[in-house]
Amino acid sequence: MDVALLLNPGIGIGLALQGLVRGAMYALMGVGLSLIFGILGVVNFAHGELFMIGAYVVVLVSVYLGLPFIVGVACAGIVLFLFGALLERGLITPLRRRAGRDWLMDSFVLTIGLMVILQNLAQILFGGEHRGVTDIISGALSIGPVTLSYDRVLILGVAILVALALWLFIKTTSLGKAIRATAQAPEAAQTLGIDIGRMYAVAFGIGAALAGIAGALLISIYTAYPTVGMEPVLKSFAVVILGGLGNIPGAIVAGLLLGLVEAFSGFLASSGWQNVITALLVVLILIFRPAGLFVLRGARP
Amino acid sequence: MSVAATPASRPATQARLIKVGILLLLMIAVPPLLDQRYLTSVLISVLMFGVLGAIYDFMLGYAGLSNFGFAGFIAVGAYASALGNLHYGISPWLGLLVGGLLCAAVGLVTGVITLRLRGLYLALMTWFIGETIRLTISNTPNYTRGMLGLTVAPFPNIAGIDFSRGNDLAYYYLLLVLGGLIMIAMHLLVRSRVGLAFKAIREDQLATESLGLNATLYKLLNFVVASFFIGVIGAYYAHYLGILSPTPEEFGVPRTVEVLTVAYVGGRGTLWGSLFAGLLLIGFQEYFRGLGPWRLVLFGVLLIAVILFAPKGLAGLKKYVW
Numbered sequence: 344m345d346v347a348l349l350l351n352p353g354i355g356i357g358l359a360l361q362g363l364v365r366g367a368m369y370a371l372m373g374v375g376l377s378l379i380f381g382i383l384g385v386v387n388f389a390h391g392e393l394f395m396i397g398a399y400v401v402v403l404v405s406v407y408l409g410l411p412f413i414v415g416v417a418c419a420g421i422v423l424f425l426f427g428a429l430l431e432r433g434l435i436t437p438l439r440r441r442a443g444r445d446w447l448m449d450s451f452v453l454t455i456g457l458m459v460i461l462q463n464l465a466q467i468l469f470g471g472e473h474r475g476v477t478d479i480i481s482g483a484l485s486i487g488p489v490t491l492s493y494d495r496v497l498i499l500g501v502a503i504l505v506a507l508a509l510w511l512f513i514k515t516t517s518l519g520k521a522i523r524a525t526a527q528a529p530e531a532a533q534t535l536g537i538d539i540g541r542m543y544a545v546a547f548g549i550g551a552a553l554a555g556i557a558g559a560l561l562i563s564i565y566t567a568y569p570t571v572g573m574e575p576v577l578k579s580f581a582v583v584i585l586g587g588l589g590n591i592p593g594a595i596v597a598g599l600l601l602g603l604v605e606a607f608s609g610f611l612a613s614s615g616w617q618n619v620i621t622a623l624l625v626v627l628i629l630i631f632r633p634a635g636l637f638v639l640r641g642a643r644p
Numbered sequence: 645m646s647v648a649a650t651p652a653s654r655p656a657t658q659a660r661l662i663k664v665g666i667l668l669l670l671m672i673a674v675p676p677l678l679d680q681r682y683l684t685s686v687l688i689s690v691l692m693f694g695v696l697g698a699i700y701d702f703m704l705g706y707a708g709l710s711n712f713g714f715a716g717f718i719a720v721g722a723y724a725s726a727l728g729n730l731h732y733g734i735s736p737w738l739g740l741l742v743g744g745l746l747c748a749a750v751g752l753v754t755g756v757i758t759l760r761l762r763g764l765y766l767a768l769m770t771w772f773i774g775e776t777i778r779l780t781i782s783n784t785p786n787y788t789r790g791m792l793g794l795t796v797a798p799f800p801n802i803a804g805i806d807f808s809r810g811n812d813l814a815y816y817y818l819l820l821v822l823g824g825l826i827m828i829a830m831h832l833l834v835r836s837r838v839g840l841a842f843k844a845i846r847e848d849q850l851a852t853e854s855l856g857l858n859a860t861l862y863k864l865l866n867f868v869v870a871s872f873f874i875g876v877i878g879a880y881y882a883h884y885l886g887i888l889s890p891t892p893e894e895f896g897v898p899r900t901v902e903v904l905t906v907a908y909v910g911g912r913g914t915l916w917g918s919l920f921a922g923l924l925l926i927g928f929q930e931y932f933r934g935l936g937p938w939r940l941v942l943f944g945v946l947l948i949a950v951i952l953f954a955p956k957g958l959a960g961l962k963k964y965v966w
Contacts, residue, residue: 386764386768434948434952437952438951438952441952441955447764448708448710448764448767449951449955451764451767452904452908452947452951453947453948453951453952455901455904455944455947456901456905456943456944456945456946456947456948456951457944457948458901458944459898459901459940459941459943459944459947460940460941460944460945460948462940463937463938463939463940463941463944464937464941466937467936467937467938467941570892573892573897577772577775580768580771580772581772584768588764616779616783618775618779619776619779619780619783622772622773622775622776622779623776625769625772626757626769626772626773626776629757629758629761629765629768629769630757
């Protein structure tokens with residue numbers, strides 16, 4: 344609780360690293376949420392439940408089937424991609440056909456319904472108990488005065504890899520270009536022969552996969568239980584509001600920033616207040632910079 | 645629109661009055677005839693969710709505002725009255741007003757900050773504010789007893805009526821009076837010129853503003869009035885229930901979703917539809933008490949079904965039934 348302790352490099356840098364690990368997860372979640380909003384115009388309130396499913400998948404694959412952890416994470420990504428694409432086709436597409444002016448609110452409330460369903464189905468299927476892994480790889484990396492457990496090194500590493508892979512995919516592949524075209528001008532993309540319905544499904548799938556991967560990676564921090572998604576979803580909304588709705592680079596920076604803020608505020612105030620501090624931060628942003636911290640030059644309104 | 649009582653509309657108005665009269669008579673007469681404590685407590689839940697749903701509809705269906713921290717606002721009213729009674733000796737009867745006013749104040753601050761933003765931001769912002777309220781309550785156990793649970797006194801007896809905790813019938817009638825007043829106030833408001841302004845804003849804010857109406861001011865009015873009503877019901881809830889704790893089920897997102905579902909199923913922009921939705925949904929869930937988590941699965945499915953297939957909700961069925 345002593346501010347002077349922060350000057351100790353072991354504690355200061357250690358906190359910063361802890362913050363970056365958290366922040367990497369928030370960034371993954373936030374990027375998924377931002378992608379779904381930017382391309383489909385859907386505010387996905389069930390994002391935390393996609394995180395929850397990812398956590399259950401990794402427990403199933405890596406604990407019950409005994410396969411390597413990284414296989415579990417990959418499985419979570421694949422399962423959630425398919426699930427996300429299916430949700431888009433089964434629920435969002437029919438809504439898009441009939442919704443008009445109230446699209447934003449209606450799709451938001453639809454995902455609220457989805458959240459309630461998924462949470463309670465998980466409760467019915469798996470019960471309320473926490474399932475998890477205490478540590479994936481034991482031991483810790485220490486450089487000088489700073490130590491970081493191998494678990495967290497792994498989380499940080501995979502998160503960076505996934506973010507890089509996504510960036511390459513969106514920037515270089517033709518599918519990525521088609522998705523970007525759909526985001527910019529759906530009608531124009533359609534006239535050029537892009538199947539925009541498919542792009543919507545793929546985009547929702549990718550967003551869901553990112554949430555699932557985050558849920559799987561964090562299994563040593565957040566165990567799997569039905570309502571585990573409630574906190575990450577709050578955080579990922581905080582991230583997209585800080586970064587600006589639909590702004591993907593903004594979500595990454597805001598995610599890391601929020602992780603750092605939380606790590607240090609958790610050190611200075613008792614941990615119960617952490618979520619209050621996050622919420623207040625968001626409220627302040629909404630008051631003073633409702634478009635987010637980073638308004639990109641030439642970005643769409 | 646109901647501008648003047650043209651000859652054609654007068655019988656329709658009379659028919660509506662008769663319908664409302666019959667319903668009111670049923671609501672007054674049935675509980676003592678049944679005389680079952682359990683059923684009375686179910687009816688209290690039904691009425692409470694019905695009125696809360698109608699308040700949600702007053703915002704959503706008439707002015708296009710969505711309060712996603714609804715449950716946190718209920719908590720403001722509940723804790724204001726309970727803590728006022730505990731720490732400062734304010735009578736729970738006065739607490740109804742205190743809860744309402746404090747909640748209206750929170751609504752005013754929230755509204756001033758958010759109502760200039762688009763609807764979605766309002767939903768997100770109120771969500772964060774609702775969670776902040778709930779977490780603040782749970783983080784200040786010295787004052788609110790936090791998760792330990794706050795014991796709340798019942799309403800003191802008034803005019804010879806016994807309001808001790810066992811007397812659910814008295815609490816039922818009290819809610820009927822409070823809820824009835826709130827419903828009438830909202831009904832009159834949406835029928836007035838102010839209500840026309842609400843609807844115009846919901847339909848097309850830009851066009852409304854170009855006609856010289858201050859849209860933000862009308863939205864703020866709607867939001868603050870609704871918050872006041874939420875606070876009153878919250879205060880009632882505290883003294884009826886007797887114990888408060890800031891769990892998510894009680895004052896978090898799940899509670900908001902329940903109220904939201906009642907409003908959507910009742911039909912947006914109908915006000916009275918929520919009462920029927922409350923009866924249907926809450927009555928149903930009490931009947932199937934052993935349902936456990938399936939109950940909320942059902943709420944979710946209903947919510948999605950209403951949005952996808954029946955945007956008018958129960959109100960869409962009205963012409964077939966009555």
